[in-house]
Amino acid sequence: MLLRTVSEGNSKSRTRARTRRPAASSSSPASTIDLMVVPTAYARNEEIFGEGEPVDYLYKIESGCIRATRTHDNGHRQLVAFYLPGNLFGLDAHDLHTISTEATTPSKVRVIKRKALMARGGDMATIKHLLDLTAAELRRSQNHNLLLLKGAQERVVGFLQEMAQREHRQGEIELPMTRRDIADYLGLTIETVSRTLKLLETEGAISLPSRWRVVLHDPAALN
Amino acid sequence: MLLRTVSEGNSKSRTRARTRRPAASSSSPASTIDLMVVPTAYARNEEIFGEGEPVDYLYKIESGCIRATRTHDNGHRQLVAFYLPGNLFGLDAHDLHTISTEATTPSKVRVIKRKALMARGGDMATIKHLLDLTAAELRRSQNHNLLLLKGAQERVVGFLQEMAQREHRQGEIELPMTRRDIADYLGLTIETVSRTLKLLETEGAISLPSRWRVVLHDPAALN
């Protein structure tokens, strides 16, 4: 069988905090998406929004890392995306969220009411921006699709390259998520992720100074 | 290795016809997406649009079946979606297509210039419609992601259920695509698809009267 991440009720590790709502400091009308209220802090494993909730807010991550997940009937968890500082998220659907989002590490997130964006008498630029963002998400999802068809090694390498691309520093990556998160993102088991990383290290492609750091020795030869 | 569908130069079976452009009968201004020019006919394996081309048109399939594909560097082909009569497609990106589309069977497609939609002085309803469509595509893609994480049997069953849901007739499905198309859509080999279908038949879940027909005996117990 292929059941991996059954959410065995480890009620301690998975903080099941109820979704908080930011204090709506609706004052100055936002003309672009950049204008957002003060950042809200989220603890590790705290939920930003949950599946089935209405799509009322748009989020911009300031610091930390957010994971977007879908949980299947069987309890199987699939990780749809990681969001890093600067990324916008919360646009997975038009009416109701199809995904949940949680912080993988203490994070700060700016929030804006979506209505405030849409209701501004048809701000064409803004809604086009939303369309662009959704299209970008779509492209990301399709790239992720491609990744899931490859072998374990290529998936891990692809993940590292994706993270490296989004990092500021060159050749050095920070992984602000657990092995389980990575595994669920890549459709592998934590054991395979661990083994594959180790293999890449013994091959000389990378170094693993700590659990959260990866150094890419030859970014080009990573294929 | 995981290389499956390497496009071995079977230049005969894959009609590499150049993308045709419909005769632009731009006359009556379109106020909704429903207003489209007369349908264009496409032959089997004929390309509607290709990867890298600008996103200038929106398409609505009238009859037949369209497959959306991405081809990887290795020659590996991934099938992103099937479009059936009534479906709209061509919104995989905002600027340049990231996918190619071909007819899996003789098909008729209605076409509309995208500019004609966007340039109408900011038709808010239309652009919101586009946003909805893109969001729906995103959801489809994420569902497809989920499917790719399951075992072979669950993938095939999921595919059958998806097709059944889109069919008018109840309990009977037409598959207007080859086994290779199905395999590339599910991330499996044609052998596994064939075997799995046969297995489902011997289990009594389905019947396979012909290559293109599937009868679902107990749609509920298909799990």
Place this chain on the structure above:
DNA sequence: CGTCACATTGAACCTCTTCAAGCGCCGTGG
């Protein structure tokens, strides 16, 4: 300093792939 969650490592198993052969349908040409 002990505990707990997370990560690593090892060995047996299982599913899907791979390679290879045979089948059946359909169009073409004799």
Place this chain on the structure above:
DNA sequence: CCACGGCGCTTGAAGAGGTTCAATGTGACG
């Protein structure tokens, strides 16, 4: 009208890659 040939599909047996189960290792935090 039937034989031939091609293509897509089926079926079989061997192999690889990832999962599973189980045990051990390691770092953070009280």
